[in-house]
Amino acid sequence: MTAVRRTLASAGFTLGLPLLLLLGWAVATRSTTTIYFPTPARVGEAFVATWLDPEILGRDVLPSLGRFAIGVALSIVIGIAAGTVIGSTPWLRALLEPMLEFFRAIPPVVLVPVLMLVLGLGDTMRLAVIVSGSVWPVLLNTVEGVRARDPVLVDTSRSYRVRGALALRYFVLPAASPQIMAGIRLCLSIGLILMVISEMFAASSGLGYQIVFFQRQYMIAEMWSGIVLLGLVGVVVAAVFHVVERRVLHWYHGSREVSRG
Amino acid sequence: MxxxxxxxxxxxxxxxxxxxxxxxxxxxxxxxxxxxxxxxxxxxxxxxxxxxxxxxxxxxxxxxxxxxxxxxxxxxxxxxxMAVVFQEYGQSLYPWLTVRDNVALPLRARGVPRAERAAVVERALEEVGLSHVLRTYPWQLSGGMQQRVAIARAVAYQPxxxxxxxxxxxxxxxxxxxxxxxxxxxxxxxxxxxxxxxxxxxxxxxxxxxxxxxxxxxxxxxxxxxxxxxxxxxxxxxxxxxxxxxxxxxxxxxxxxxxxxxxxxxx
Structure with missing residues (x-):
């Protein structure tokens, strides 16, 4: 009985505010005449007609999501690999840190024309745009996580001669994993933004392209439905991340609960 | 002497x-x-x-x-x-590894084969009276038990x-x-x-x-x-x-x- 009530309560908390917002939207647009703010029903129709159309799904949505996935995966791999090397080499860190801060501060959007020149107009350029922005939180967090290892655990690993690949797998990376995961969380949201941006320049397909296209064609309901789709992608990505993070960091959350409790 | x-x-x-x-x-x-x-x-x-x-x-x-x-x-x-047991037992055990894996890691580093490793780890944990917590994480144990795990790790290392x-x-x-x-x-x-x-x-x-x-x-x-x-x-x-x-x-x-x-x- 209480389990059912708890499930209902949790569903209520998850869906309550979105439903309320939807209701507010419906009420506000009930008697509107402006074409810029269509009713939710109109946007819902456009959503089904546009994004569930197999042609658009195959030509725009899936390739976009594919580029997002590959771009984010590249950022994570590059960020962790480079971050581990930099974080465990003090002189390299001292050498690179100011430069890393410099490059990180550059908004990736301003690099798009440059990347277009160098890498052309294809997928490589779009991946480069995603990586150029989303690699930084992973990289810098990995550097910090690897650097700030517990000195007692460093001594333990040294005195028991846990070195090389074994130390990397069982000491260095797990020790840095709370910070790495925080970096990945940022990487995902930046990656999604840059996926859209990379498709707003010199593109003929993709989610970002379609949204801009609808906007220019005054297909306002379709445009809004694209924005809704982006939001939904964000929610799904966050949910997947949450599950993965709980698994990877179960020891971290567990030990923190114990020390608090 | x-x-x-x-x-x-x-x-x-x-x-x-x-x-x-x-x-x-x-x-x-x-x-x-x-x-x-x-x-x-x-x-x-x-x-x-x-x-x-x-x-x-x-x-x-x-x-x-x-x-x-x-x-x-x-x-x-x-x-x-040489094996070392540190004062800070809470920090000298790897919190992401179970008790068994904490004791086994130095043996892995030394290249002890898997089957032998398991036997040595079990014996060491028995020696310190902890054979019942193999799959527990260190932070789930009391301070004294954590230090026993550290001692078991040193014992298993056979220094x-x-x-x-x-x-x-x-x-x-x-x-x-x-x-x-x-x-x-x-x-x-x-x-x-x-x-x-x-x-x-x-x-x-x-x-x-x-x-x-x-x-x-x-x-x-x-x-x-x-x-x-x-x-x-x-x-x-x-x-x-x-x-x-x-x-x-x-x-x-x-x-x-x-x-x-x-x-x-x-x-």
Whole structure:
């Protein structure tokens, strides 16, 4: 009985505010005449007609999501690999840190024309745009996580001669994993933004392209439905991340609960 | 004792740290020998550089001058035949590994095959009375149990020398008594040489076959004292012996003199 009530309560908390917002939207647009703010029903129709159309799904949505996935995966791999090397080499860190801060501060959007020149107009350029922005939180967090290892655990690993690949797998990376995961969380949201941006320049397909296209064609309901789709992608990505993070960091959350409790 | 060759020799070891405010002399000159199969306690006033000494002995910190030799070879990095139990049990266990994996990791690093590893780990955990928590994470255990895991890890490593740095400083008195008896038992069962650092005078006399008393910083050896208590020790009987009281009073006096900066040493 209480389990059912708890499930209902949790569903209520998850869906309550979105439903309320939807209701507010419906009420506000009930008697509107402006074409810029269509009713939710109109946007819902456009959503089904546009994004569930197999042609658009195959030509725009899936390739976009594919580029997002590959771009984010590249950022994570590059960020962790480079971050581990930099974080465990003090002189390299001292050498690179100011430069890393410099490059990180550059908004990736301003690099798009440059990347277009160098890498052309294809997928490589779009991946480069995603990586150029989303690699930084992973990289810098990995550097910090690897650097700030517990000195007692460093001594333990040294005195028991846990070195090389074994130390990397069982000491260095797990020790840095709370910070790495925080970096990945940022990487995902930046990656999604840059996926859209990379498709707003010199593109003929993709989610970002379609949204801009609808906007220019005054297909306002379709445009809004694209924005809704982006939001939904964000929610799904966050949910997947949450599950993965709980698994990877179960020891971290567990030990923190114990020390608090 | 003099006719045997020492297993571990510390010779005129000194350590000076370079800090922002100038050099800090932590250890002036320490020399002592540990013979195979001995259990030697090092005791000294707080802040006398005990941890510095142990870091030099275990090859984690290079001394400013002097040498540490183990088995005739100079220690310049952590030796393969030495295991260390640190004071901070909470930080010296890998929190992302289970108890079993914590004990097994050094064996993996040494290349012990999987099947043998499992058997050694199980035996070590049995030795410390923890065979029921193989799959538990260290942070789910009490402080005393965590330190048992650290001891099991050292035991599984099958070292010639077991070095312990104030391992029981942070556990409650009852747990501490149990762990002291555990150290005596492990020492006897395995025939391992133990170097045990503590700030607790009673603990040093109760545990040790010999007690090396350090002076206050800058540190030298104040006294090297043989403990002539019976080999079988127990918390009630041994601590009630008149000889135990004499020894602890003697060491206590030495520490007090050390704190005041008097050098009694050879006298």
């Amino acid at each position: 003099a006719d045997r060759t020492p297993l571990l020799s510390v010779t005129e070891l000194s350590k000076t740290y370079l800090s922002a405010t100038g050099p800090v002399e932590a250890i002036r000159s320490i020399s002592f020998d540990v013979y195979p199969g001995e259990l030697v306690c090092i005791v000294g006033p707080s802040g006398c550089g005990k941890t510095t000494l142990l870091k030099c002995v275990s090859g984690l910190l290079p001394p400013t001058s002097g040498t540490v030799t183990l088995d005739g070879a100079e220690v310049t990095r952590p030796p393969a035949t 010639e020398v077991l070095v312990m740095d104030e391992p029981f400083a942070a556990v409650d008195a009852q747990t501490r008594a149990d762990l002291e008896d555990l150290v005596r038992r492990v020492w006897k069962d395995l025939g391992v040489t133990v170097l045990f650092v503590t700030h607790d005078i009673d603990e040093s006399v109760y545990l040790g076959e010999r007690v090396v008393v350090l002076s206050a910083s800058p540190t030298v050896v104040q006294e090297d004292l043989a403990v002539d208590l019976p080999a079988e020790r127990d918390q009630l009987g041994t601590r009630a012996l008149p000889r135990f009281t004499e020894l602890r009073t003697h060491v206590y006096g030495q520490i007090q003199r050390a704190k005041r900066g008097e050098q009694v040493g050879a006298a």
